Amino acid sequence: MAPDENGYVQPVVNVPALTRLLDGEHAIVRDRVRGALIEHSGLLAEADELSKDAYRDRVLEVVRATAEDGLTSYHVPKEYGGSGDFGAAVAAFETTAFGDLSALVKTGVQFGLFGGAILNLGTQPHHDAWLADMAAARLLGCFAMTETGHGSNVQELGTTATYDATTQEFIISTPDDSARKDYIGNAARHAELATVFAQLIVTSPDGQPQNHGVHCLVVPIRAKGKVLPGVRIEDCGPKMGLNGVDNGRIWFDDVRVPRTNLLNRFADVSEDGVYSSEIENPNRRFFTMLGTLVMGRVCVGGAGISASKVALTIATRYATKRRQFSTSEGEPEQLLLDYGMHQRRLFPLLARTYALHFAQDSLRQRFDDVFSGRADDERTRRGLESRAAGIKALGTWHATRTIQECREACGGAGYLAANRFTALKADTDVFTTFEGDNHVLLQLVAKGLLTDYSSEFSDMDQFELVKFVAGMAVEQVVERTMAHKLLERLKDVLPGGDDSWDQEAGLLSPAYQLSMLRFREEHMLAGVAKRLKRGIDSGMPSGEVFSRVQDHVIAVANAHVERLILDAFVGRFAAMPQGDNRVALGLLCDLFALTTIEADRAWFMEHNRLTTNRSKAISREINDLCRKLRPIAVDLVDAFGIPEELLRSEALLR
Template sequence: MEVMFDSNTAEFVINTPCESAQKYWIGGAANHATHTVVFSQLEINGKNLGVHAFICQIRDADGNVCPNVRIADCGHKSGLNGVDNGRIWFDNVRVPRENLLNSVADVSPDGEYLSAIEDPDKRFAAFLAPLTSGRVTIAVGAVYTSKMGLAIAIRYALSRRAFSVTPNGPEVLLLDYPSHQRRLLPLLAKTYAMNSAANYLKMMYVNRRPQSNKTIHVVSSALKATLTWHNMRTLKECFEACGGRGQKTENLVGRLKGEIDVQSTFEGDNNVLMHQVSNVLLAEYIAVKKRNNIFKGLGLEHMNKPCPVIPSQLTSSILRSSQFQMDVFCLRERDLLNRFAAEVSQRQAKGESKNYAFILSYQLAEDLGRAFSDRLILQTFIETEETVFAGSLKQVLGLLRSLYAVICMEEEVAFLRYGCLSTDNDAAVRKEVMQLCSEVRPHALALVNSFGIPDAFLGPIAFNWIQANSWLSVDQ
């Protein structure tokens, strides 16, 4: 997409130069929207000034498509078909100069470009800052959907019985099987931890200031990716844990699963967002080393402290210590940031550009982005546990926090790959996961009920699944 400024008429001319430049997935565009905000490269007197945002009318008040605008539906989707997504082409559409969203930069009537931000990269970031709200909303919404799936699956597992373990003995509740606990309860712990991180992100966004834009961008990018990946995994596991009844639309889990898969790509592809996180962390690392300074912000202050030392033998009490948990999560992040910076530097020394060196080091970049997210989530969970809760509630939260920490240690291969944990300690972690699952099990119903989800948002199997499937429930 390109925009030229016509100084003779003081208008911007918006044009789609080729098929790949069409605007895609525009919400409300296919059938309803009358106006849209177009993000496009601005060119004045042959000079490209980067991406800017323009208000453009695409339909009149009667719903007719405006001249020189072409609109098509994006077609049937695998989910969220209630959303009106469209594609737009602009054939030299003229809009008044005043239609430039000019909080960052402006253009005078005679074509002079005006901006207080000299650096094009910072100017680009400032233009995109308003889009952060989308990532915040998606990240928070992902936690809510995870809660719904877990509430349905765990409540069902507390009423559904299958087989007996003793001759002529009673059938066993699904959630009393250790394997079923292992499927659902770590996801429950992760959802509680991520809920703390989502609340932290919401407050950060509500209290935002211009100087906090970078931090909000990094945190929202990291949490949008991490929380939506978690949501997708949680709903898939809940869907399977409900057996054949998960297939029924009325039980909601399958429907939720189909609707949320798109979260991994809209408002930023998750893998790309993780690379953006690592890119900012790398820039911060280089700046600190160049100034021989200390780390401030982004939660990297732990880099100023001596490197944590992990005990050679991990016991249950050590694994449940919040101090140990923070130490090992910080060690992983610190080690990956050092490795990532070293690898990019080595590639640059061999003649690669900084950007290409970064691209070639994508594996470390992805590991670093996840390490940053996991440490941030654990940190916010510990702060919530210490400042909000007391007594027995704090004890239960401590179990969930420890289960979150050890399941991350077990699942994230970077802990073992880069030596944060030995193979012996990895075995101790695996054992602790099952022990914590058994201790969380008695609290499972209270934990999902505390989500406060209205009954109307839960499927029939979350209540009396036998009654919901009885002959009397069939339309005669």
């Protein structure tokens, strides 16, 4: 294509090649899942028509069918029906999110949470007893962790598992309604077993009951479709969305299970009632157990990003069909996507979706490396847990924002259930709070930053962490983060020294974009450390200190994750060979970076890293990038590879 009068050559997108790039090393797995989604695409319409129980049973049929096709248990070892490929399991889950999200969540509960607890917390006898039937969906289960009174604070769960040495059984009890297991997927209708998290109580040699903290046991809750004695289950009732998932509440009234039902990878109780664990520190043992269940967070973040892709595909295509107003008399009405404001609404979200995709793909690779044993050390695991928490938080918030904006961009047509936004909005809304409330997860990210993922400090609760940071010389934190060392580093990026922050040239330089986000992250981190120390030095209780700086803690975590996302995008772009798709991805990368800076321009101005003139220049550049993306926008959403049958927007898109 010839250049225009300004010398600019409009990029051309090779859609199949871009789809292959996005699908990555698990392209075959993703294509197999797409085929299954097309086969069961009728479920999207049935969800609006079936009764509650009929919809739940239909979702179960679809989940079992995909299990029979071997699409749900890639992470399970080969001898139990899987392939031992953790990366493939994440890729399959992300792709499944293009379809009915009740089926997705039920898949996650059955194979990721219930099956994952047995796989990662159990040992070979547990694997031999349950994994093969779980993987084939012959044995249905649920993951009973959350309680009515204890959501994010898992360490303080109220359910108890008390060992009776005379019968070699654990007695599972719900002491009060605040300790009932709540919002448990699969519990209300289908689950036969539950992996129950409870306080493990064993009588010590001196005859005193000793609480060893939260552990996981396998507890039968149904047999032949009937709830077992001592177990009480109630349906949670209609929800905002995901009504194809049978969420329930569970109470246990002194239910006895064999001693061997304790999932004992990290701790065990002998026949005569002696508790043992290779991990002596109770906090470290608890966090190690939870760390093995990180797959849920990795998958939920990816699912949110996939849902954003569906919304953007529908809204972008609609904007190339729908016309509104003409620019001059006698001319045809203008397409929505030709309006600058419409581009401003959709294209930054499209760029952020691409950026999140590459960050999620990097996370998937790290997860695969850790769980396959290629990079399984404590520091790497801690880093994986932190990154998974951060990308899950930003990815699911992005889904909520993107779906809403895309719905509005489709006007009244987007409000019709037939055009999928109803289900997308309702079914993804809970993503921001399950697998960890996003604000709590970002506190986990900030904790990792403050302690530099050091195993010495990873077992601290938030108040111990405050005291630790406050006890450091604040110069240690500042020197390790911002201070003069950062500015020295930036001189290589900005040759003119500190004044170069105010030059218009270089806005599209990845080095400049990354340096801006790094500066923000490290300056914020030093600020949090100073505030923690100042609060403790003033004699304030550590709990109050933490509460007062919580907004800064969340801000630094958000800044850190956004920088990681840009790192991933820039890295993927740099590795691409020359070609049409490289130019298109370069535009998206620039748009993501500059809109991220623009969104926080007040902070950068407050800290003398952005002048009003440069801020205006960034906004002009963003508008220009949007105009350059306009001709290839449909190709960019088509590259997501969402089957036409799943868009469910025939009338809207024709």
